[in-house]
Amino acid sequence: xxxxxxxxxxxxxxTCFRFDEETGEMGIMAVTPATPNPSYVVADPxxxxxxxxxxxxxxxxxxxATVSAYEICAGTGExxxxxxxxxxxxxxxxxxxxxxxGHLLGVNYSGGSVCVFPVLENHGLGPAxxxxxxxxxxxxPERQExxxxxxxxxSPEGEYIYVADLxxxxxxxYGVDWKKGWIMPTERPDIAGIPGQGIRHxxxxxxxxxxxxxxxxxxxxxVYAFDQNTGExxxxxxxxxxxxxxxxxxxxxxxxxxxxxxxGTAVTPAALGGCLGAAIRLHPNGKWLYVSVRGSNHLAxxxxxxxxxxxxxxxxxxxxxxxxxxxxxxxxxxxxAAHQDTDAVCVFAIDQASGMLRLLHxxxxxxxxxxxALWQK
Numbered sequence: 001x002x003x004x005x006x007x008x009x010x011x012x013x014x015t016c017f018r019f020d021e022e023t024g025e026m027g028i029m030a031v032t033p034a035t036p037n038p039s040y041v042v043a044d045p046x047x048x049x050x051x052x053x054x055x056x057x058x059x060x061x062x063x064x065a066t067v068s069a070y071e072i073c074a075g076t077g078e079x080x081x082x083x084x085x086x087x088x089x090x091x092x093x094x095x096x097x098x099x100x101x102g103h104l105l106g107v108n109y110s111g112g113s114v115c116v117f118p119v120l121e122n123h124g125l126g127p128a129x130x131x132x133x134x135x136x137x138x139x140x141p142e143r144q145e146x147x148x149x150x151x152x153x154x155s156p157e158g159e160y161i162y163v164a165d166l167x168x169x170x171x172x173x174y175g176v177d178w179k180k181g182w183i184m185p186t187e188r189p190d191i192a193g194i195p196g197q198g199i200r201h202x203x204x205x206x207x208x209x210x211x212x213x214x215x216x217x218x219x220x221x222x223v224y225a226f227d228q229n230t231g232e233x234x235x236x237x238x239x240x241x242x243x244x245x246x247x248x249x250x251x252x253x254x255x256x257x258x259x260x261x262x263x264g265t266a267v268t269p270a271a272l273g274g275c276l277g278a279a280i281r282l283h284p285n286g287k288w289l290y291v292s293v294r295g296s297n298h299l300a301x302x303x304x305x306x307x308x309x310x311x312x313x314x315x316x317x318x319x320x321x322x323x324x325x326x327x328x329x330x331x332x333x334x335x336x337a338a339h340q341d342t343d344a345v346c347v348f349a350i351d352q353a354s355g356m357l358r359l360l361h362x363x364x365x366x367x368x369x370x371x372x373a374l375w376q377k
Contacts (some may be wrong), residue, residue, distance in 0.1 A: 014038050014052060014070070015366045016077030017345075019374070024334045024347045028365045029077030035068070042095040042104075043375035048072040049123045050079055050375070051104055053092035065092050067106055067117065069124045074377050082124035088131045089113040096152045096161075103129070103181045105152050107163065112147035114163055114174075116181045129181035136168050139195045143217060144169070150216075151201045156208025156228055160188060164202055166216055169193040171202060173231060188231035193222060194238065200277055206286050210308035214241070214280035214291050221280070221291060221302070223309055236309060241277060241291045241300040243315040279325045284332040288355035292323040292337065299323065299337065299348075301355055314356050319346030327372045334360075338369040345369055 013033040017026045038052040050072055056065035065087045070079035089111020096105045097119075104117045104125060113133040118126040138144025148167035155162065155173075161183065162171040170193060175186035191211070193199040198217030204210070204226065211224040211233065223237040275295035282289050282304075289302040289310060299318045302310040318326075320339030327336050328350070335348040335357060344364050348357040 014079055021329050021331050024360045026363055032079040039370045040094055041371055041373045043373045046101055048074050051095050055091050057090045063090055064088055085117055085125045087115055088128055094151045098178050099158045107149035109148050118181050130183055132183055138167050138169050153202050156204050164199045166198045169195055169199055191233050201280050203280055203282050214277045216277045219275050219277040219293050239310050241293055281328050292326055294322045297321050320344040325371045327374055336372055338372045340370050343367040
């Protein structure tokens with residue numbers, strides 16, 4: 001599934017692709033139109049249901065936006081709208097289903113708030129059961145004039161959530177009552193970033209002992225040691241996602257020879273101005289970590305060392321402009337990168353021995369791709 005719109009009028013809606021995990025090939029199945037700015041989607045892993053934000057600044061004359069629930073037709077890929085609910089804040093940009101699937105959590109970037117919705121028996125959404133607003137500001141007066149929550153990260157044991165706030169440079173920790181759909185203050189400590197980094201997204205490793213955080217404004221990855229018993233963290237490493245002297249891969253061409261080694265021209269330092277960190281994903285085997293950077297429009301691959309620290313081993317162009325999101329196939333063989341400004345999804349093969357990337361396919365059938373979500377029948 002992919003969707004998105006940041007320039008009004010460009011998005012066709014929510015598009016469903018068929019993806020072949022053996023070959024890495026993808027083909028369009030259906031487009032669900034008339035969906036206002038579906039810039040982020042999440043699929044229900046337990047059934048044919050999809051949830052999307054409608055990233056708006058106002059709805060019905062009130063500051064705020066909506067979140068929508070859909071049923072997926074497994075045969076055609078079409079999505080049927082179930083209902084929508086008010087998010088109680090402007091510009092929602094992320095969604096997360098609770099572990100039991102009973103609640104949907106979201107963040108409002110401009111509204112500075114976190115919201116929780118009960119998932120009903122028909123898999124539609126009830127009105128928000130909880131809305132919590134952040135307060136404060138960061139050190140950058142242009143980007144951090146107030147709170148800007150960007151992601152909700154579930155703790156490894158599932159009893160807490162961390163809200164990554166770009167405006168405050170913090171992952172704010174909250175307790176959760178999954179039965180009531182409430183999020184609450186907790187004595188567990190927040191996780192601080194470095195002032196001015198602009199924390200965007202994070203991911204825990206499989207053991208729950210390391211936390212990797214992508215920063216938008218600094219294009220750096222923070223590596224934390226994490227104690228599941230106490231929630232205490234220690235910053236072990238801050239490493240740049242920008243290119244240095246290491247192996248790079250070719251991207252951006254449709255006529256890639258599958259027999260090619262994949263080596264090409266590195267992203268040059270001259271192209272790094274105005275860069276913004278974006279997505280971060282850990283490979284299913286836990287050995288490699290990948291991030292995307294907008295502006296320079298590149299992907300970076302890191303090797304995860306025995307102590308959890310990172311070693312940058314490869315960078316290269318992502319195959320388009322503004323790689324806002326990417327996903328890794330469940331079998332770990334492919335990385336799919338979504339490009340917001342050049343209307344492309346690029347499929348990279350992941351070398352199973354080294355974690356290195358090589359461009360295989362580019363699909364240009366849909367404009368303004370801002371997010372990808374994988375769903376299996």
